[in-house]
Amino acid sequence: xxxxxxxxSMESNEEEPVHLPCNHSTISGTDYIHWYRQLPSQGPEYVIxxxxxxxxxxxxxxxxAEDRKSSTLILHRATLxxxxxxxxxxxxxxxxxxxxxxxxxxxTVNP
Amino acid sequence: xxxxxxxxxxxxxxxxQQVTLRCSSQxxxxxxxxxxxxxxxxxxxxxxxxxxxxxxxxxxxPRFSGLQFPNYSSELNVNALELDDSALYxxxxxxxTNEKLFFGSGTQLSVL
Numbered sequence: 204x205x206x207x208x209x210x211x212s213m214e215s216n217e218e219e220p221v222h223l224p225c226n227h228s229t230i231s232g233t234d235y236i237h238w239y240r241q242l243p244s245q246g247p248e249y250v251i252x253x254x255x256x257x258x259x260x261x262x263x264x265x266x267x268a269e270d271r272k273s274s275t276l277i278l279h280r281a282t283l284x285x286x287x288x289x290x291x292x293x294x295x296x297x298x299x300x301x302x303x304x305x306x307x308x309x310x311t312v313n314p
Numbered sequence: 315x316x317x318x319x320x321x322x323x324x325x326x327x328x329x330x331q332q333v334t335l336r337c338s339s340q341x342x343x344x345x346x347x348x349x350x351x352x353x354x355x356x357x358x359x360x361x362x363x364x365x366x367x368x369x370x371x372x373x374x375x376p377r378f379s380g381l382q383f384p385n386y387s388s389e390l391n392v393n394a395l396e397l398d399d400s401a402l403y404x405x406x407x408x409x410x411t412n413e414k415l416f417f418g419s420g421t422q423l424s425v426l
Contacts, residue, residue: 235413246318246404246417247357290356300347300408300415301370304356 205229207291212309215281223276223308225291230271234293237302238265238276242287247304250276250289286312318407320418328426332393335421337405339386346388347415348380349404357404363388364410392423400425 208226215221227236237252251258251265253274258265264277278285290307319338327333339346345364349357359372363382377393386407392399402422406415 237413239415244419246406246419247415248417249414252413288356294413296413299364299370300345300362300406301359301372302357302415303359304349306354306356 205231205234205293207293207305209289209291209305209308211306212311214311214313215278215285216313217283218280221278221281221285221310221312223278223289223291223310224273225275226273227291227293228272230293231295233295233297235296236265236267236271236274237292237294238263239290239292239302239304240285240287241290241307242284247290252294281310281312283312283314286310318405318416318418320403320405320421322421323419324422324424326424326426327395329395329397331395331425332391333395333423335390335392335403335405335423337388337390337407337418339388339405339407340416343407343409343416344386345408345410346382346386347406347408348388348390349406349417350374351402351404351420353401360390395425397425399423 238250239247241247266275288307347362348360351357361371366382382388402420404420406417
């Protein structure tokens with residue numbers, strides 16, 4: 204399986220944008236880029252996913268590099284509730300519900 | 315929509331015992347998967363069930379087994395518990411047509 208690399212931790216201030224990077228230099232053409240986050244004492248929560256084009260939803264935006272070797276999850280205005288571990292995951296449709304989680308990025312949001 | 319619910323929320327067992335964890339999938343979802351999350355690490359895939367049959371397994375020994383029922387609820391069974399089995403066990407449900415996984419809040423298992 205192709206691997207992702209994320210910073211262990213990041214800090215942000217409330218109401219400011221947050222850019223969470225993910226490197227995936229060995230990504231294959233059939234790998235989708237998924238992001239999940241895990242709040243304290245909860246299971247992971249789906250955030251967004253994409254293949255080649257940038258994606259937007261109510262939670263976040265996903266910016267994918269043209270060569271697909273990296274991507275960035277963008278939270279437009281961080282809130283205290285966004286403090287969580289964010290996981291960047293490469294997923295093939297043929298893998299079903301098998302996700303390979305790394306250690307993710309611990310995001311701290313300062314008031 | 316009802317969410318994914320897991321029971322119990324916490325459980326304490328001793329080494330060598332057997333445990334059954336339960337999950338109720340989100341309405342309309344026919345695929346369920348189980349994950350193990352050790353403290354400070356990301357979740358690790360155990361296996362997934364579709365139409366009551368296991369159709370994908372991670373690097374876990376046979377003493378980890380599961381069942382999926384016609385109403386899409388499911389169980390994770392672990393036999394001969396070891397100390398290293400202490401972890402948060404997560405259930406996730408999804409539908410064939412939707413790539414999103416919906417996770418429950420997990421069962422925290424402690425093996426003494």
